[in-house]
Amino acid sequence: MLDATYVPFAPTRSFPPVRNAPRERREVHDVGAALRLVGESLDFQRRVVRTGDLIYRAGESFDKLYLLNSGICKLVNLAADGRAQVVSLKFRGDWMGFDGIARNAYDCDAIAMNTGEVWIIRYASILSACTDTPALLGCLHAAMSRAIVGDRDSLMSICTLAADARVADFLRYWAESLADRGMRYDRISLLMTRAEIGNYLGLTLETVSRSLSKLARANLIAFNERGRREICIPDLGALESFVQESTATACVLH
Amino acid sequence: MLDATYVPFAPTRSFPPVRNAPRERREVHDVGAALRLVGESLDFQRRVVRTGDLIYRAGESFDKLYLLNSGICKLVNLAADGRAQVVSLKFRGDWMGFDGIARNAYDCDAIAMNTGEVWIIRYASILSACTDTPALLGCLHAAMSRAIVGDRDSLMSICTLAADARVADFLRYWAESLADRGMRYDRISLLMTRAEIGNYLGLTLETVSRSLSKLARANLIAFNERGRREICIPDLGALESFVQESTATACVLH
DNA sequence: CGGGCGTTTGAATCAAATCAATTGGAGTGG
DNA sequence: CCACTCCAATTGATTTGATTCAAACGCCCG
Numbered sequence: 001m002l003d004a005t006y007v008p009f010a011p012t013r014s015f016p017p018v019r020n021a022p023r024e025r026r027e028v029h030d031v032g033a034a035l036r037l038v039g040e041s042l043d044f045q046r047r048v049v050r051t052g053d054l055i056y057r058a059g060e061s062f063d064k065l066y067l068l069n070s071g072i073c074k075l076v077n078l079a080a081d082g083r084a085q086v087v088s089l090k091f092r093g094d095w096m097g098f099d100g101i102a103r104n105a106y107d108c109d110a111i112a113m114n115t116g117e118v119w120i121i122r123y124a125s126i127l128s129a130c131t132d133t134p135a136l137l138g139c140l141h142a143a144m145s146r147a148i149v150g151d152r153d154s155l156m157s158i159c160t161l162a163a164d165a166r167v168a169d170f171l172r173y174w175a176e177s178l179a180d181r182g183m184r185y186d187r188i189s190l191l192m193t194r195a196e197i198g199n200y201l202g203l204t205l206e207t208v209s210r211s212l213s214k215l216a217r218a219n220l221i222a223f224n225e226r227g228r229r230e231i232c233i234p235d236l237g238a239l240e241s242f243v244q245e246s247t248a249t250a251c252v253l254h
Numbered sequence: 255m256l257d258a259t260y261v262p263f264a265p266t267r268s269f270p271p272v273r274n275a276p277r278e279r280r281e282v283h284d285v286g287a288a289l290r291l292v293g294e295s296l297d298f299q300r301r302v303v304r305t306g307d308l309i310y311r312a313g314e315s316f317d318k319l320y321l322l323n324s325g326i327c328k329l330v331n332l333a334a335d336g337r338a339q340v341v342s343l344k345f346r347g348d349w350m351g352f353d354g355i356a357r358n359a360y361d362c363d364a365i366a367m368n369t370g371e372v373w374i375i376r377y378a379s380i381l382s383a384c385t386d387t388p389a390l391l392g393c394l395h396a397a398m399s400r401a402i403v404g405d406r407d408s409l410m411s412i413c414t415l416a417a418d419a420r421v422a423d424f425l426r427y428w429a430e431s432l433a434d435r436g437m438r439y440d441r442i443s444l445l446m447t448r449a450e451i452g453n454y455l456g457l458t459l460e461t462v463s464r465s466l467s468k469l470a471r472a473n474l475i476a477f478n479e480r481g482r483r484e485i486c487i488p489d490l491g492a493l494e495s496f497v498q499e500s501t502a503t504a505c506v507l508h
Numbered sequence: 509c510g511g512g513c514g515t516t517t518g519a520a521t522c523a524a525a526t527c528a529a530t531t532g533g534a535g536t537g538g
Numbered sequence: 539c540c541a542c543t544c545c546a547a548t549t550g551a552t553t554t555g556a557t558t559c560a561a562a563c564g565c566c567c568g
Contacts, residue, residue, distance in 0.1 A: 029356070099402055127391065144395075147402050152362070155339075199413075
């Protein structure tokens with residue numbers, strides 16, 4: 001892990017030492033409004049998906065975008081040698097398929113982790129609708145921008161956090177994603193095996209399991225009766241500050 | 255490091271075992287054509303930047319995008335506690351500032367690593383020009399899409415590769431970025447300290463140094479006379495296959 | 509010429525991976 | 539209903555790869 005006092009990045013020219021104050025990271029983005037806008041101004045097809053359903057596949061030729069109306073999906077990148085990695089998680093209001101635009105073919109698999117509904121929208125029809133409804137273009141660009149920022153944030157977590165904090169940050173992210181959409185987040189169902197979580201976080205399944213146990217021992221989370229896939233987060237703020245602190249000092253759980 | 259035989263991701267429903275064949279990962283994107291299109295259809299301001307110059311800063315209010323006409327830039331993400339991380343590298347033809355669209359404020363710093371020229375384009379004027387020139391919108395979306403795919407690829411490298419391979423993959427990426435733009439790539443100048451490279455790759459500076467030494471010992475790279483910031487890549491293919499192999503078997507350098 | 513920084517290299521330490529054994533549910537079939 | 543299998547998850551022991559600590563070198567620049 002990179003130590004907190006270790007700030008290797010040294011710009012050739014120096015800037016004022018106190019940069020921007022802790023930025024407000026929470027989304028101020030109204031998911032419902034965006035879905036309403038799309039619903040009113042676009043033609044699309046609805047598809048109900050269930051756990052494990054493939055929404056699109058890497059390599060398939062691109063011509064549609066997918067807007068998740070409910071449920072949770074994962075994007076899985078496949079390397080040439082067959083290794084798979086979960087690279088992104090998508091919640092209600094998130095778009096999928098942007099990765100296909102550049103090369104005219106999707107770059108990863110999109111898989112439902114849940115029962116849910118995706119809206120299937122032809123890219124061409126979005127573009128033409130945007131000329132009439134400029135707000136739609138704004139909505140689309142904002143979604144792409146959020147995808148970029150989100151990917152960078154996970155990169156940053158993975159590069160700078162120790163295992164325990166990484167797992168904690170993953171739970172925080174999941175809970176906040178639910179909270180942003182007005183869903184209850186104190187009691188969440190992970191929908192992923194330890195192996196998948198580890199894969200997403202760059203850890204082994206054993207390390208994920210150990211970290212979860214440690215977090216539970218520290219009362220930052222609690223396991224539900226029946227099934228250790230469901231966890232309770234009694235105090236999201238405490239989880240957040242654990243992540244924050246572990247960037248500053250070594251982890252002192254147990 | 256995750257072992258290659260370790261494929262933890264297990265979809266609930268199974269798909270055909272042999273997925274897409276090794277996808278063609280090289281860009282098929284004509285940087286020159288895109289720059290020409292923008293140059294002809296948009297008003298913009300040119301700015302010559304030098305090493306260390308700040309192009310935009312996290313938190314600044316968003317209203318411009320930046321198109322890099324020459325030189326190399328880095329995007330640096332700043333956490334609340336002051337830790338900085340290089341999250342992305344930008345080459346000729348790449349856009350910067352997409353991260354600002356969602357929240358109306360940039361999310362990271364953009365800093366020149368080189369003498370170069372950026373084109374400064376008001377976002378509003380891009381949008382209005384897109385109605386007249388649809389190709390421009392396609393170009394913009396393709397650029398955002400490439401940013402998303404690129405970020406995911408680096409996430410994947412960092413999560414699945416051991417230190418030596420990560421450094422090798424970084425050099426491969428740099429060289430290919432130059433090659434895609436028609437620049438010579440057998441002899442590249444890194445423009446970053448070991449500390450910065452490590453920061454970007456989630457490694458310490460010592461580990462980066464050791465990995466570079468190992469790669470040199472294996473003749474996959476060579477240091478130039480005068481200065482260890484300049485390296486030669488005698489055979490880019492060999493470097494690529496080293497990265498490939500190291501995903502499959504343990505690294506057996508020296 | 510001397511100071512400061514970036515780099516290299518070695519030795520010791522540590523965190524996470526690996527190896528291994530066990531538990532606990534979910535589902536199946538006798 | 540219980541025995542059985544199968545797979546996810548937990549936990550412990552050990553190994554290993556990367557970090558940390560430390561020292562020395564080389565280069566640029568004043």
